[in-house]
Amino acid sequence: MHTSSEKISAVIITFNEMGYIQNCIKSVEFADEIIVVDSYSTDGTFEFLQEHPKVKVIQNPFENFTSQKSFALKQAANDWVLFLDADEVVPDALREEIKTTLDNGTDIAAYWFYRKFMFKNDLLRFSGWQTDKNYRLFRKSKAKFSDKKIVHETLDVNGASGIMQEKLIHYCYKDYDDYRAKMLKYGRLKAKEDFYKERTFNYLFMLVKPTWKFFNHYFLRLGILDGRKGMVICHLNALSDLERYRELKKLEKKNELAYYLLMP
Template sequence: MTPPKEKISALIIAYNEIGYIERCINSISFADEIIVVDSYSTDGTYEFLQNHPKVKVIQHPFSNFTLQKSFALKQASYDWILFLDADEVVSSELKSEIIDTVNGDMGHAAYWFYRKFMFQDSPLHFSGWQTDKNYRLFRKSKARFSDKKIVHETLVVDGTCGILKEKLTHYCYKNYEDYKAKMLKYGRLKAKEDFYRERRFSFLSLIFKPLWKFFNHYFLRLGILDGKNGITICYLNALSDLERYRELKKLEKKNELAYYLVMP
């Protein structure tokens, strides 16, 4: 493994990630710069980052994931971007593959990473996550985040894409309340996305979408093989869909009320 010919900017967005972001940063110490955009953490994350010799931390208010990541991307000094979540860790094997990929420059504009999900310190092998992959390494000059998504943001790539062999480790589940809060937040953001796209609320979706999500992830995607952890993850993922349609209904009611209030 040789040092990269081209420099790498490692980017992270964070909110209240103390206890997790430390190992994320340690795992990407090979990057030429590490920039963290913090949305005003209250648990000591910002103070830790301020005192870290390898990190540049910027506080920026959070509106949605796409806007926050687009803001972070603008801060990068270099063309090669390694974009991670604060609870993701690059293994030594993946580190070598990233550096070899940048050195080799095979002509791809972006690279997919498969992820290994961790329920606290135990791996989740199924529960719908076994085929999960995301863009994590790409050229800034060849990619941007789509403004059509505000959660599970989409990278628009101008060029071809590759897939790295080594997996990124994702500590998705810290504890029950943390994961529940995350899933509810995702659900509310998805509702806003639906509302802006003029997708209408229906009671059928409210009832059957969460049920289908649980059935699909627990039985068809083999969450049952993850034991009690699989039940927990599949239930909370389904809860996110339930929150999505609850919130969509609230947004439609607020919109209707606003309409009647401004009518002459």
């Protein structure tokens, strides 16, 4: 357990994360508390967390990523929060950097983490992810999740930001079906976000955006150098964009139908 005067809450959200959550929890056992909000997993994740002596697990229905993470953040008892996805792992070097940074005192409100992406157990070096970074360590009193996004949620920070030198490890790809389902889910949530913002469906965008996503990540961002792994990742990331526009079209049709049914 972390012994600094600055206590840390590790916070994670889960849904059917067996195979990932065990290593994630193990990597944050240095935190003063571990809070997990589970959206009614059916694969044993909740039962595993219930039995873990260092974890406080709470079940909460999933509406979208922003609302779930905002709910989870409220459960943290400490100001410093280490907020991870269930498929992320804090390696030893990053753990020591976190502890040293807080032990020495800091005026920074939130820290960006760069991530190493893993395709199963192989490192994904390119494919558009090489510059990816996210806020993962921040003061609860200085940050909140933006209500303007419901997927790929962003953190609004009131204060200065810093960057950790060591990288977080992200096990993004378990198998084809799992990653495909994840990308389709992201696409549908992005469509809802677009719909709420009154963005309209466009056939040209449905054609151009996924094509550009694949071309950009596979060729310009060097996914081709990741071999077959890069081809699979770039294809499924582009599929997420395609699903976004398919779903947006469906939402608009449902809305039109409801409008006509309600007309006198």
